[in-house]
Amino acid sequence: MSIxxxxxxxxxxxxxxxxxxxxxxxxxxxxxLGKALEGKFILVVPACCTSxxxxPxxxxxxxxPVLNIAFAASAATASGIRAGFEALGKKDVQVVVWAGDGGTADIGIQALSGAAERNENIIYICYDNEAYMNTGIQRSSATPYGAWTTTTWRGKTEFKKNVPLIMAAHRVPYVATASIAYPLDFIAKVRKAAKINGFKYIHLHAPCPTGWRFPSDxxxxVGRLAVLTGMWVLYEIENGVFRLTGVSKSLLDKSKRKPIEDYLKLQGRFSKISDEQIDLLKRHVDELWMEYKHLMESG
Amino acid sequence: MVKLIIPVSKPEEGAAGLTGIWRSFKPIIDQEKCKHCLMCWLYCPEGAIERIGEDKLTVKINYDYCKGCGICADICPFKAITMVREE
Structure with a gap:
C-alpha cells in the first residue's frame, strides 16, 4: 500500500x-502523526521537547487532547486512558504516547516495559533526537558513540541503546523504526499500527539541528544520510517477522551503503571524532546489520 | 469571590506569538519553476506552507509564522525556493 x-x-x-x-x-x-491518524487520537506527552x-x-x-505527565509515567498513564476508553466503549480513538529518547530509553523504560508486557492496546512513539535536547543537550543512552554532548564533551564512549530490539524481545505484535526524512514510510507504519490490537512501538529517528550542531535547513x-549510510535502519517486526522497509531494503549489501563519514561530517557533534573512533563506529554498524540479517533469515 | 482557574490550555494559533519575527532568512518561491510536487508542504516543520487554488496544488508561504529554517529551499528538487536575507 503506497501513500x-x-x-x-x-x-x-x-x-x-x-x-x-x-x-x-x-x-x-x-x-x-496528525495526518496519519487524522486527528482521532489522544497524546500522552512526558517531559520532552514536545512539552x-x-x-505556554x-x-x-x-x-x-494532550496529557502532560511525569517523565517515568507515560506508558502507564496511556494504559490507564485506554482502560478508561474501554469502559466507555470508545474504540475509534487511539491512545498515543509521544516521548523523547530520554523518556523512553532512560527514564520511561520501566513503564514502557510494563505496558508492553501487559500488551496494552496503545501506540508508543519514541522520537529519538539522541540526547536530552530541551534541558541543554545532555547525553542519553540513545546518544551514539563518539557524539559530543554537554556531558560527553570528549565524545560519548558507549554505544547507542537499541530500544526497538528491546521492545521486540517483549514479543509485542508490532515494532517498527522510522525516520522523519521518510514521512510517507512513517505514516504507513502509524496507520498499520492503528489497525493492530495490542502494544505497538515505533522508534522515529529525529535529527535535531540545535543539539547535533548542523544548520536548520x-x-x-541529515535524516536521509543516517538511513543511506546504514547508521539508522528502517524496518518493522510484525508478529515476530522481521522485514526491512523503504530504502533500507536495498542496503543489506554493505557496498550499497554510503560511507559513514558523509553523515558524520555534516554534524558539529562529530567534529572532534578520531579516525579510530570512526573505525569502531563502522564496525558497530556492520555488527548491527549482521544482527538484522540474522533476524531476517530466522524469520 | 473565588475565581476558579482550570489549568487546561486550549488549542490556538500563535501559542508562542508571531514566530515570523524569529526569521533571519526569508524563503521566496519562484512560481514559474515550481512543479507542484508539494515536497516543501510535506517537509515544512511548521505547516507554514499553505496549499491554495482550486486544486490545492499551488504553494504559498505564511510569513507571519514561517521561522525561516530553510528546509523548503534545501528540499526543493527544482530549486524553486531561494533564501533571501531579511532587511
Missing amino acids: SIRDLPLEEYVLLGNAACPGCPASIGLRM IIQG YPKSAIKV KTIE
Whole structure:
C-alpha cells in the first residue's frame, strides 16, 4: 500500500506559531502523526521537547487532547486512558504516547516495559533526537558513540541503546523504526499500527539541528544520510517477522551503503571524532546489520 | 469571590506569538519553476506552507509564522525556493 503526498489530509494538527526551534524534527513527526491518524487520537506527552513545542499556558499548539505527565509515567498513564476508553466503549480513538529518547530509553523504560508486557492496546512513539535536547543537550543512552554532548564533551564512549530490539524481545505484535526524512514510510507504519490490537512501538529517528550542531535547513538531509549510510535502519517486526522497509531494503549489501563519514561530517557533534573512533563506529554498524540479517533469515 | 482557574490550555494559533519575527532568512518561491510536487508542504516543520487554488496544488508561504529554517529551499528538487536575507 503506497501513500502519495497529494492524498494526505490538508488539516493540520500542529498549529502555527508553536514554540519549536526552526527546523525541528519533532514538529515534522507530530504533523505527520496528525495526518496519519487524522486527528482521532489522544497524546500522552512526558517531559520532552514536545512539552515546550505546545507553548505556554493558556494556549496549546496541538489540536488534539494532550496529557502532560511525569517523565517515568507515560506508558502507564496511556494504559490507564485506554482502560478508561474501554469502559466507555470508545474504540475509534487511539491512545498515543509521544516521548523523547530520554523518556523512553532512560527514564520511561520501566513503564514502557510494563505496558508492553501487559500488551496494552496503545501506540508508543519514541522520537529519538539522541540526547536530552530541551534541558541543554545532555547525553542519553540513545546518544551514539563518539557524539559530543554537554556531558560527553570528549565524545560519548558507549554505544547507542537499541530500544526497538528491546521492545521486540517483549514479543509485542508490532515494532517498527522510522525516520522523519521518510514521512510517507512513517505514516504507513502509524496507520498499520492503528489497525493492530495490542502494544505497538515505533522508534522515529529525529535529527535535531540545535543539539547535533548542523544548520536548520539540513534536518531532512541529515535524516536521509543516517538511513543511506546504514547508521539508522528502517524496518518493522510484525508478529515476530522481521522485514526491512523503504530504502533500507536495498542496503543489506554493505557496498550499497554510503560511507559513514558523509553523515558524520555534516554534524558539529562529530567534529572532534578520531579516525579510530570512526573505525569502531563502522564496525558497530556492520555488527548491527549482521544482527538484522540474522533476524531476517530466522524469520 | 473565588475565581476558579482550570489549568487546561486550549488549542490556538500563535501559542508562542508571531514566530515570523524569529526569521533571519526569508524563503521566496519562484512560481514559474515550481512543479507542484508539494515536497516543501510535506517537509515544512511548521505547516507554514499553505496549499491554495482550486486544486490545492499551488504553494504559498505564511510569513507571519514561517521561522525561516530553510528546509523548503534545501528540499526543493527544482530549486524553486531561494533564501533571501531579511532587511
